[in-house]
Amino acid sequence: MIVSLGVVALAFASMAVYALLGRKQDADQIGKGAQLFGGSGNFLLHWFMWAIHPLVAASLRLGLTPDFYNFAGLALGLASGVFIGQGALVLGGWAIALGGIADILDGRIARLTGVASAYGDFVDSTFDRFVEVFAFLGFVVFFRGNALGAFLAAAAMAGSLIVSYARARGEVHGVDCAAGLMQRGERLVLTCLVCLFDAPLSAFFGRPPGTAALWVLGLMAAATFATAGYRTIWIAKRLRP
Numbered sequence: 001m002i003v004s005l006g007v008v009a010l011a012f013a014s015m016a017v018y019a020l021l022g023r024k025q026d027a028d029q030i031g032k033g034a035q036l037f038g039g040s041g042n043f044l045l046h047w048f049m050w051a052i053h054p055l056v057a058a059s060l061r062l063g064l065t066p067d068f069y070n071f072a073g074l075a076l077g078l079a080s081g082v083f084i085g086q087g088a089l090v091l092g093g094w095a096i097a098l099g100g101i102a103d104i105l106d107g108r109i110a111r112l113t114g115v116a117s118a119y120g121d122f123v124d125s126t127f128d129r130f131v132e133v134f135a136f137l138g139f140v141v142f143f144r145g146n147a148l149g150a151f152l153a154a155a156a157m158a159g160s161l162i163v164s165y166a167r168a169r170g171e172v173h174g175v176d177c178a179a180g181l182m183q184r185g186e187r188l189v190l191t192c193l194v195c196l197f198d199a200p201l202s203a204f205f206g207r208p209p210g211t212a213a214l215w216v217l218g219l220m221a222a223a224t225f226a227t228a229g230y231r232t233i234w235i236a237k238r239l240r241p
Contacts, residue, residue: 011051018047026050028108033178036185045185052101056108066106066115070123073102077131084138084195089213092138093195099131100188125164128184132160135191139217142210149210152217159224160187166228170235177231182223190216 025042026049036045059069076099083092106124110116136157143149163183170177194201194216201212 014051015043015047018050023047024050028111034185036189037181041186041189044189049104052104055101055105056112059105059109060112064105064109066110066113066120067123069102069106069109070120070127073099073106074127074130076102077127077134080131080195081134081136081138084135085141087142089142089195089198092135093192096135096188096192096195100192103128103131125168129161129164132184132187133157136160139213143214146210146214149214149217152214152221155221156187156217156224159221159228160184162228163224163231166231166235170231170239173235173239175235175238177234179230179234182220182227187220187224190220 023043023046025046029045029049034045036042076095080092080095080099083089083095103124106120107116110120136153139153140150140157143153159182167177194213198212199209202209205211
């Protein structure tokens with residue numbers, strides 16, 4: 001926990017530096033139309049891209065490929081599920097955080113080196129689904145003695161898959177819908193943070209360990225189904241003759 005708090009303190013300090021330097025927005029994210037929490041978290045999004053720039057530069061110097069980061073992210077996703085299932089939420093949170101960084105690096109390196117392709121897009125998107133499922137299955141195991149917790153973990157997993165499926169099917173028919181309040185970036189951030197800080201948050205409210213995780217899973221379950229429903233209606237209206 002001390003390590004986690006130290007990293008958070010360092011992150012806040014770097015945010016102050018980023019703000020003082022002018023809060024330059026990341027061109028790559030702007031080009032993709034990326035947003036965090038419907039745009040309200042865009043400061044965090046662009047700060048994070050600024051913060052990991054040294055990793056991007058180091059990866060290019062070392063010749064690390066997008067595939068390296070794709071498979072590293074997949075392995076870290078599997079590790080997160082194992083850690084969460086065993087009750088080691090903090091380790092699971094760090095695995096999710098590192099896996100998220102790997103997921104970002106694979107795309108950035110592919111675009112910077114000119115090797116972006118349909119293959120890379122397919123592998124990246126498919127591995128993302130595996131990674132999310134691993135984490136949610138970990139929560140199903142973590143809450144195996146709590147019917148509500150296991151149900152909410154399964155519901156959050158189902159909702160996240162439907163959100164991605166709706167967009168993918170829309171794109172097949174020429175309609176792209178990336179809107180919604182609970183996209184993958186938001187789910188990743190919430191899952192990571194609740195794993196890292198479930199114990200102190202649950203204790204703060206006088207509740208047993210796992211309570212904060214239960215609340216966040218409930219939030220994600222509701223928000224993912226709402227997002228999936230919104231995307232379904234939005235795309236269907238544009239496809240109706």
